[in-house]
Amino acid sequence: MTSLLLMSLLSFLTPKQASVDLVVTIPNIEEYKGEIVIGIFDKSDSFLEENAQYRELRFPIQSNMSAFVIEDVRLRNCALAIYHDLNSDGECNLNILGIPKEGYGFSNNVRPRFCAPSYEACRVNLQQRTNITVNLIY
Numbered sequence: 243m244t245s246l247l248l249m250s251l252l253s254f255l256t257p258k259q260a261s262v263d264l265v266v267t268i269p270n271i272e273e274y275k276g277e278i279v280i281g282i283f284d285k286s287d288s289f290l291e292e293n294a295q296y297r298e299l300r301f302p303i304q305s306n307m308s309a310f311v312i313e314d315v316r317l318r319n320c321a322l323a324i325y326h327d328l329n330s331d332g333e334c335n336l337n338i339l340g341i342p343k344e345g346y347g348f349s350n351n352v353r354p355r356f357c358a359p360s361y362e363a364c365r366v367n368l369q370q371r372t373n374i375t376v377n378l379i380y
Contacts, residue, residue, distance in 0.1 A: 262368045264312040266322065267375045272345060274305045276328040280312065283321045286361035290323055300327075321364035322349035324376055345378035353379065 266280060281295040288294035296317065301310050303326075325334040326345035335343045349366045352359040366374060 260370075261314045261316050263371045264315050264368065265371065265373045266310045266312065266324070267373065268308055268310070268324070268347070268378060269375065270377050270380075271303065271308060271326065272378075272380055273326075273328060274303050274307065276326060276330050276344075277302050278310060279325050279327050279334075280310065281323040282312070282315065282317070283323065283361065283364075284317050284319075289321055289361035289364070290358050296320065315368060317368055319365050319367045320349075321361045321366070322374065322376065323364075324348070324378070326378055342379075345380045347376040347378045349374055349376060351375075351377055 264282075268278060271278070278301045280299045280301070282297045282299075283289045283294065284296040285294070297312075297315070299310075299312055301307075324347045325342060327334070328344045329335070334346060337343050348354075348359050349364045352363045366372065
């Protein structure tokens with residue numbers, strides 16, 4: 243009972259991570275159909291691993307839509323991986339070499355060369371309302 247009371251008190255004393263809004267602008271969407279899928283990653287050791295996102299969001303694309311608002315992000319920094327799920331099949335379709343056939347991109351507009359980008363290269367610091375522009379690679 244004493245330990246339960248102590249844990250309750252500690253939860254009130256522990257500072258809570260402030261909530262921020264993240265606005266992701268994608269200025270070069272080629273076709274206004276399908277979905278934009280945004281994966282928010284908070285750990286370098288699981289960056290780009292399947293089902294390892296802090297949060298994954300899907301936004302149905304409407305005509306001339308280019309800004310996507312993600313509310314209530316409780317992180318100090320993160321890395322984004324984004325793809326344009328053109329056919330809305332729920333996955334980033336790849337060619338025989340493992341390169342995405344649908345548009346994709348990363349925070350800080352990191353353009354991978356011969357391997358996937360690192361978390362550190364894609365990491366962004368979040369403040370009250372953070373605006374990020376990501377150009378997709380088609």
